Amino acid sequence: MNWTTFLHFTRGPLFQVSLLIFVGGMAYRLVRVVLLGWKGDKAPAKGSKLAGVAKTYLKGFLIFPFIPWVKRTFNRNPIMYLAGGLFHLGLFAAILLGTPHMLVWKSLLGFGWPTLPLPIVDWLAAASIAAMIALLFYRRTNSLLKLLTGPAETLNWLLVFLPMVTGYIMTHHLFFQYEVLFSLHMLSVDVLLIWIPLSRISHFMFYFFSRTIHGVEFGKRGVTP
């Protein structure tokens, strides 16, 4: 098998299978949790639950991950905030606003959108990669994070890191033949897609549960979340 056929495989059938596993796996995770049942809360509310939810999303999306000093308590932990925020920013910029990726979305969804110029995506991706390295370093040195990090957490990191670096090297045509890199990029993406439903990277889905719950809990008490 040469690299061209391997690329066809990782870009074609393997990608499709991974995508199916990803979608099916996430749906399974979602259904499992939802079917565990939801007890209603009978305590009369003091404030508006809806207002609480609205506020917490605004804070969560716009402010929280990126500005560490908005809430005074985390002066002690700027690395996680800045590096974590930067990593997600670069990640989202690349997978949503990078032209090759938008085209994948277009083929899946049937519509596309304007993308960012390559140099911007490129710099964000570089920053993201640097942030990931900082996060790993932090995870390996901080005593609390050592306690919280098992093999699964390290794998999470690695399996997101691989597509990031292969993608980055590929756009710069470094080291290897383009087809080799493209194949490796696709292989790492396929592995990631299969891994997500098995792991905590699924947090992006449950984020919407926990944020909503947070907003409801604070809103019903009439407290700003």
Place this chain on the structure above:
Amino acid sequence: MQTQKAMNTFVKETGGWVASQLEACTRCGMCAEACHFYQATGVPEYAPVWKVELLRRAYEQRFTVSGKVKLAIGIDSEISDEDLLNWSSYVYHACTVCNKCSMVCPMGIDLGTLIHDVRSGLAEAGVVPADLAAAVQKQIEEGSPLGMTDEVYADRLEWVTDDWEVDIPIDKEGAETLVVLSSIEVMKFPQNIAAVAEVLNAAGENWTLSTKAREVVNFGFYEGSHSHTTLFLKRILDQAMAMGVKRLVVTECGHAYDALRWTAYNLMEIPDSLEITHITGLLGEYVSSGRIKLKAGAFNEGKITFHDACKIQRKGGHINEPRQILNILSPDAFVEMTPNREEAICCGGGGGVIAIKDADPIRYAAFELKIDQVKKTGADTVVMSCSNCRLQFTDGKEHFNLDWKINGLTQMVADALAD
């Protein structure tokens, strides 16, 4: 055996509400920065996320594929009796269930409630610190964890009535408002009882105390046991319903308010006609509506700061009322701590921690954060609306030799009533 009981409780508690939040956690550790016990000691096991680890393991092992795989290949192990003992010391000794961590968690996980669920499992398994278990037993038998028996209660009330020369209606027929005191007030801060009475009388409230519903403190709620929590709640609520009162007022006690205002509704039937509120809310209402008049500037000397109680302010929502009142009583003297309001740092004594002798060293360590905060404001008086916080402050004041004045909000209002 013990673990089985804890597991069963965890499983029973794990509905979508709990599971979706456990799933959302990214194990980033940011919540630790919020926790005064972690900040004060640096012990990694005191991180909020680690306190719910037991619940997460139980959930994953029972409900998820990855949890079963981890168990099978030995990355995770079955929960052991030793685990229960360890977690007992994390969630009872080193947590006041103040829920500050939930404000810092980037996923917004309601950690305080999840930690309470961990306590529930441990309570079912009987792995509760001895001091706390003894207090619960005492409350079951004597009606109060602080030794406030029927006789003591009657004596203390009589004494307050005489000494402070104030009318205190007891078991009054046809009263619309039932006030339930905490034994901390009755035993340690009797001046608070007089203050409550003075304010309610001045407002012309048709109120009463009860000899049956006489203890608002709920050590079952600290412990996390549903059956004990319900037992103690029913002692109050059954009486309130039998008397047909319209309003139940919780005095300066935080966790009792949490239990009655937010939890009781999900444990028993409570008619819509009964309103449950906190004395802080009532004070705000009286001042806004003009039912009581305050001497403006009555406490305007020096510097006065307000300590937000977790269960009354952050979890109870009575954040504005104390400010409204202090801005009248102490327009120039009142200064805020940083952070404050819903983001305030807990005093370190709530959640039953102050009742656990073994927790004393970390309780004092956590209080040092509070001392620091108060010192930065330059205040000489600290006011609060929770007598459990007040107990922690008076104890901390003595322990650290602080020359602060500690005051209760209701008491200040009573002292500043305009005739």
